[in-house]
Amino acid sequence: MRSGWPSTMVAAVTLSMACTGEATEPRTAPGGLLWIEWPTAVSAAQPGTIRVSGAPECPQYTMFDVSDSGSQLQVTATVDFSRGCTSRKDTILSLPHLTTPSSGLPARFTISGPVIDFANAGPFATNERLLGQVELRTTRDTATLFAGIVLIYRDSLACWRAIPSRSSRPTWTFAKSLPLGPESSGRAAFLRGRLVPVAPPVCGDTLAIDVFALEIDATPQATVRSLEQ
Numbered sequence: 594m595r596s597g598w599p600s601t602m603v604a605a606v607t608l609s610m611a612c613t614g615e616a617t618e619p620r621t622a623p624g625g626l627l628w629i630e631w632p633t634a635v636s637a638a639q640p641g642t643i644r645v646s647g648a649p650e651c652p653q654y655t656m657f658d659v660s661d662s663g664s665q666l667q668v669t670a671t672v673d674f675s676r677g678c679t680s681r682k683d684t685i686l687s688l689p690h691l692t693t694p695s696s697g698l699p700a701r702f703t704i705s706g707p708v709i710d711f712a713n714a715g716p717f718a719t720n721e722r723l724l725g726q727v728e729l730r731t732t733r734d735t736a737t738l739f740a741g742i743v744l745i746y747r748d749s750l751a752c753w754r755a756i757p758s759r760s761s762r763p764t765w766t767f768a769k770s771l772p773l774g775p776e777s778s779g780r781a782a783f784l785r786g787r788l789v790p791v792a793p794p795v796c797g798d799t800l801a802i803d804v805f806a807l808e809i810d811a812t813p814q815a816t817v818r819s820l821e822q
Contacts, residue, residue: 619674620673620674620675621671621672621673621674621675622671622672622674622717623670623671623672623707623717623719624647624648624653624655624656624670624671624672624707624717624719625647625648625655625670625707625708625709625710625717625718625719626645626646626647626655626657626668626670626706626707626708626709626741627646627647627648627708627709627741627742627758628644628645628646628683628739628740628741628742628757628758628762629643629644629645629646629668629704629706629724629739629740629741630643630644630737630738630739630762631643631644631688631704631725631727631737631738631739632727632733632734632735632736632737632738633727633728633734633735633736633737633738633787634699634727634728634729634730634732634733634734635688635691635727635728635729635730635733636729636730636731636732636733637690637691637693637729639733640687640688640689640690640691641687641688641727641733641735642685642686642687642688643659643668643685643686643688644683644684644685645657645668645683645684645685645686646683646684646741646758647670647684647709648672648709653672653674654672654673654674654676654677655670655671655672655673656670656671656672656673656684657669657670657671657684657686658671658686659686659688659689660689661689661691661692661702664694664700664701664702664703665702665703665704665705666688666689666702666703666704666705666727667705667706668704668705668706668707668724669706669707670706670707670719672717688727691727691729693729698729698730698731699728699729699730700728700729701726701727701728701729702726702727702728702729703723703725703726704723704724704725704726704727704740705721705722705723705724706721706722706724707719707720707721707722708720708721708722708724708740708741708742708783709742711742711781711782711783711810712810722740722783723785724740724785725738725739725740725785725805726738736787736788737787737788738786738787739757739762739784739785739786739787739788740783740784740785740786741757741758741783741784742757742758742781742782742783742784743755743756743757743758743781743782743783743784744756744758744779744780744781744782745773745777745778745779745780745781745782745809746778746779747773747775747777747778748796750796752766752795752796753766753767753770753771753773754766754767754796755767755782755784755802758781765788765798765800765801765802766795766796766797766798766801766802767795767801767802767804768789768791768795768801768802768803768804769803769804771804771807773809777809780809780810780811781809781810782807782808782809782810783806783807783808784802784804784806784807784808785804785805785806785807786802786803786804786805786806786807787802787803787805788800788801788802788803789801789802789803
């Protein structure tokens with residue numbers, strides 16, 4: 594009589610051990626955002642919403658969330674590899690109900706989040722950035738604040754314009770002239786700002802960007818052009 598296990602059992606055990614040792618692909622990964630908009634001020638009764646857009650849906654599908662921690666709002670982005678490619682618009686998220694601090698109103702809350710690095714391709718190279726602030730007041734202010742990646746270009750009339758990346762928002766011009774040279778046209782940039790009415794119109798637009806901060810991709814190294822208020 595032969596000793597040992599039957600050959601079929603040995604094969605089954607070997608196959609089982611091989612399966613348990615195989616590495617499994619992750620179903621999710623940290624992602625980044627390309628564009629975000631929010632109201633200037635909210636109230637306890639009307640907390641408002643934010644508009645977020647991320648990397649192309651194919652082959653990635655990015656889900657967003659926003660949470661509050663004391664005086665800071667944190668936007669998160671998660672790439673879900675199990676979701677199929679779909680065509681969808683910007684994501685609308687409800688802002689958390691902000692708590693009135695002991696100092697009273699108005700109160701300011703900073704907004705931060707992972708922004709896709711315009712110097713690298715793909716949704717996995719991100720920089721944690723200050724996106725801006727939202728105020729908690731007794732009454733809300735729906736004026737739009739925004740931050741994200743834009744394409745900077747100068748049109749045939751020498752007007753500087755910005756195209757928000759991966760967003761349904763239109764092309765905007767700038768309320769004030771910027772210290773930019775012709776080499777900046779066609780470059781990606783990180784922008785923080787707001788829309789303000791302008792009279793007389795600027796380059797035909799009655800609404801234009803009031804810039805808080807602008808970083809332009811200098812290719813190959815990013816040059817920071819600070820326009821902080």
